[in-house]
Amino acid sequence: MPVCAAPPFASELAVSCEQRWRAHDLLRLRRLAAFDGEPAWVRDAFERAPYAVVRRALVAEGIVAIGVRGTGRSQRYGTWAASTDVAEVVSPEALVCRAPPAGRAALPAFAALAALQRDAGSILNTVVWGPTGSAGFELATRTAAVTPSSDLDLLIRTPKQLSRDCAVDLLNHLQALASETGIRIDAQLETPAGGVALAEWASGKTRVMARHASGPRLLADPWSAAHRTAS
Numbered sequence: 522m523p524v525c526a527a528p529p530f531a532s533e534l535a536v537s538c539e540q541r542w543r544a545h546d547l548l549r550l551r552r553l554a555a556f557d558g559e560p561a562w563v564r565d566a567f568e569r570a571p572y573a574v575v576r577r578a579l580v581a582e583g584i585v586a587i588g589v590r591g592t593g594r595s596q597r598y599g600t601w602a603a604s605t606d607v608a609e610v611v612s613p614e615a616l617v618c619r620a621p622p623a624g625r626a627a628l629p630a631f632a633a634l635a636a637l638q639r640d641a642g643s644i645l646n647t648v649v650w651g652p653t654g655s656a657g658f659e660l661a662t663r664t665a666a667v668t669p670s671s672d673l674d675l676l677i678r679t680p681k682q683l684s685r686d687c688a689v690d691l692l693n694h695l696q697a698l699a700s701e702t703g704i705r706i707d708a709q710l711e712t713p714a715g716g717v718a719l720a721e722w723a724s725g726k727t728r729v730m731a732r733h734a735s736g737p738r739l740l741a742d743p744w745s746a747a748h749r750t751a752s
Contacts, residue, residue, distance in 0.1 A: 524558070524560055524597070524598050524599065525598070525599035525600070526556035526557070526558065526559065526598075526599065526600040526601060527556065527557070527558075528580075528581075528584075528601065529554075529556070529584065529601055530580075530581035530584060531581075534581040534582075535578075535579040535580060535581055536579065536581075541604070541610070542575050542585065542607070542610050543575060543612070543711075544575050544576065544577045544711070544716065544734075545574060545575065545612075545613050545653045545657075545676050545711075546574070546575045546610050546611065546612050546613070547572050547573070547574055547575075547610070547611040547612075547657065547658065547661045547662070548572060548573050548574075548575060548585065548587060548602070548607050548608075548609070548610055548611075549571055549572050549607075549608045549609035549610075549611070550567075550571050550572065550573060550587075550602055550606050550607060550608060551571075551606045551607075551608050552606050553567045553571070553573070553589070553600070553602065553606075554600070554601065554602060554603065554606075556600060556601070559598070559600070560591075560596070560598055562591045562592075562596050563589055563591070563598050563600075565591075566589060566590065566591040566592070566596065567589060569664055570658075570662040570664040572611075572658070572661060572662050573587035573588060573589050573600075573602065574587065574588045574590070574653075574658070575587060575588075576588045576599055577715070577716070577732055577733065577734045578599075578734055579734050579735055580601075580734075583603060583604050583605070584601055584602070584603065584604065585601065585602045585603075585604055585607065586599070586601060586734075587599075587600055587601065587602050588600070590658060590666070611661045612651065613650070613651025613652055613653050613657055613675075613676045614649050614650060614651035614676075614678070615651065616651050616652055616657055616660040616661060617638065617650065617651050617652070618638065619660045619661075621656075621659065621660060621667075622659065622663050622665070625659070625665070625667065628667050628668070628669060628671070629669060629670075629671070629673075629702045629703055629704040630655065630656045630667050630671045630672065630673040630704055631656065631667060632702055633673045633698055633699070633701075633702040633704060633706060634652055634656060634673055636698055636701075636702070637698070643694060644687060644690055644691045644694065645677070645691070648677050648678060648679065648683075649677075649678040650675055650676060650677045650678065651675070651676055652673065652674065652675060652676075653674045653675065653676045653709075654671070654672060654673070654674030654707075655667045655668070655671045655672075655674075656671065656673055656674065657674070670704070671704065672704060672705040672706065672707055673699075673704060673705070673706045673707070674706075674707050674708075674709070675695075675706065675707070675708040675709070676708075676709055676711055677691075677708055677709065677710050677711065677719065678711045679710045679711060679712055679744075680712075680713065681744065682742070682744040682745075683710060683722065685722065685723065685725060688710075688719060688722045688723035689723045691708070691719060691723070692708075692719055692720055692723040695708055695719075708720075710722060710743075712731060712743035712744055713743065713744055714731040714733060714738070714740055714743035714744070715731040715732045715733035715734075715737075715738070715743065716731065716732040716733075717729050717730065717731050717732075717743050718730070727741060728740055728741050729741075729743065731743045
């Protein structure tokens, strides 16, 4: 997030992650707490769509790390909400079969998503996945967020290791669709150690960047690394 509010708790209390919601979940909020330094556009954006996305950060009990989005790429604000203010949780996978608002289906990001939904033979059908980013936000909130140049961002849940070969096949499939629709498709694997870019895992790199609430880490295997941490 380009701008982020200071945490409303002492740093020594930031020791855990709330399990009721996960990074990229969209939360419908009853209210949005105000903090010093809040950008001027935030209140209007929240009035249009009272939703925020869960972001990766360590939190104190009863607090959720969230991100608010405005009308442009530069309007992103990291802030905090009380768990008691969460009225609804919408996960990316809950949006897979949701249709875009009337008159919006022809936008490239939605056209690409529809193609993935129709592709019964896709490797995506073997995993749990869903749209995030602007497409996910519009599907959840019914508020216009996708533009003709918007990327299609995907989250793929991989609690068990995705083989490099499967990752390559999936990446090639998504890149072919991206070429057809003229947009970028960016997929992130949600591993036990955090978020890992599909393209990075498919590249065969010795270590990949895993984005975790406690911070990014370079890991050879995000699945075995998380297991060792838990043991």
